[in-house]
Amino acid sequence: MTTAPTTTRQHTVVDSPYGPLTLVATEGVLSGLYMTGQRHRPPEETFGVPDPRPFGETTRQLDAYFAGELTEFDLPLRLEGTPFQRGVWAELVRIPFGETRSYGELAEYLGKPGASRAVGLANGRNPVGIIVPCHRVVGASGSLTGYGGGLDRKQRLLAFERGTESETPALF
Structure with missing residues (x-):
């Protein structure tokens, strides 16, 4: 056996x-x-x-x-998911610190322009938040749509990366 x-x-x-x-x-x-x-x-x-x-x-x-001293992580990761999910997560790490991309833009980068909803679902299943920066993805209008850690955290993380965190009330 x-x-x-x-x-x-x-x-x-x-x-x-x-x-x-x-x-x-x-x-x-x-x-x-x-x-x-x-x-x-x-x-x-x-x-x-x-x-x-x-x-x-x-x-x-x-x-x-x-502490504001690191803008890009350099760590080995073991990301388990479907090939599509792993492709989305690979695109997430390409979004520069302090910037955002829309779900539609990520779908375009992946060569699947009609897949913004699927990108959103894969983004929500990201197993390594912050390091794989799914908080940097926003709606087409720039709105804060969805975040597995809560929209309040997403707002604070984006404000932190833009250097405007003091303008966002602390929630934790």
Whole structure:
């Protein structure tokens, strides 16, 4: 009798200006960053054992980002999803710090101009928020449409990246 190989998963929780962030690693590589109350957040029991060891560099880069010292993350990621979702997530990391793109623009970049809704669905399933900056995607008119971490967090993250966070009330 053969048994299926087991996948090693670990997690830890770190503080941020936007509330606690749960970091998840699969085989030692970052595979999840989830906010409290996040839509599509997997059940806690899937996060693996508590262990902060795989997250040293992730935590260092997040701290630098929140301090305004880092505008682009450089971390290995293990993003599990469909080929289309992974294509959307690859486009997200190309959106520069402090800028936004519309769902329609992302669909165009992917060569699927009629797929803005599908882009929105894939964006909402992004397993590594902030680092894969799904908060930088807005509606065609520039409106803040949808965000798994809540529109209030999306607004604060965008204001932080634009240097106007003091104009946005703190909600956490």
